[in-house]
Amino acid sequence: MAEAPKIPDEAETRARWGVFAWNDDNQKKANEILGRYPKGREQSASIPFLDLAQRQVGEQTQTQGWLPVPVIEFVARQIGVPYMRVYEVATFYTMFNMAPVGRFHVQVCGTTPCLLGGSDDVLAACKNKGLIKGRTTPDGMFTLTEVECLGACANAPMVQINDDNFEDLDYDKTSALLEALANGTPVTPGSQTGRRDSCPAGGPTSLKEMVDENHDYRTEWA
Ligand code: FES
Numbered sequence: 001m002a003e004a005p006k007i008p009d010e011a012e013t014r015a016r017w018g019v020f021a022w023n024d025d026n027q028k029k030a031n032e033i034l035g036r037y038p039k040g041r042e043q044s045a046s047i048p049f050l051d052l053a054q055r056q057v058g059e060q061t062q063t064q065g066w067l068p069v070p071v072i073e074f075v076a077r078q079i080g081v082p083y084m085r086v087y088e089v090a091t092f093y094t095m096f097n098m099a100p101v102g103r104f105h106v107q108v109c110g111t112t113p114c115l116l117g118g119s120d121d122v123l124a125a126c127k128n129k130g131l132i133k134g135r136t137t138p139d140g141m142f143t144l145t146e147v148e149c150l151g152a153c154a155n156a157p158m159v160q161i162n163d164d165n166f167e168d169l170d171y172d173k174t175s176a177l178l179e180a181l182a183n184g185t186p187v188t189p190g191s192q193t194g195r196r197d198s199c200p201a202g203g204p205t206s207l208k209e210m211v212d213e214n215h216d217y218r219t220e221w222a
Pocket of ligand 1: 110153
């Protein structure tokens with residue numbers, strides 16, 4: 001994440017995003033989100049509002065969206081807190097983009113289990129397809145970011161692309177995945193080796209009778 005460039009609050013950014021406001025659909029969603037919290041606790045909506053705002057920016061730019069400063073200011077006004085209270089949330093979580101990203105935001109996990117499982121090969125496949133860490137490809141298709149653990153260590157190495165995880169990757173599988181996305185071919189999230197969730201590779205090794213239905217082992221263990 002450290003490679004993600006920060007976009008300064010330039011006049012151009014303010015001119016483009018200074019009039020940001022919820023669209024009709026998101027206004028309804030924002031009302032519903034605010035309704036979850038007691039009066040006086042509107043700040044609790046910081047994360048869902050930032051996510052909603054980023055998605056709206058994404059819709060407007062045909063990308064995965066980002067959070068220009070005027071948009072963060074809008075969110076702060078919506079929940080009645082100083083800009084800095086929202087900015088510090090936006091800059092803490094890698095789910096929020098502080099700079100424009102492409103149509104596919106490829107977030108490669110580089111933490112220890114993924115590193116040991118072959119994240120270098122995943123990054124090499126990205127590099128071979130022209131993806132550079134912290135940058136967006138010239139065609140606006142891919143942005144590559146290296147992130148910390150995304151909680152799918154049992155299926156390492158993995159990447160998150162937009163809202164989906166792709167797991168059990170290697171060089172060839174990553175190359176094929178990026179190619180499919182670039183060509184608009186449907187892709188299937190989850191394990192790319194076909195294993196179910198995080199079952200042991202090769203299938204279950206214990207409690208096998210439980211795979212398809214509940215099984216009572218108690219009489220067998222007596
Ligand atoms: S280390 Fe990569 S998902 Fe946890």
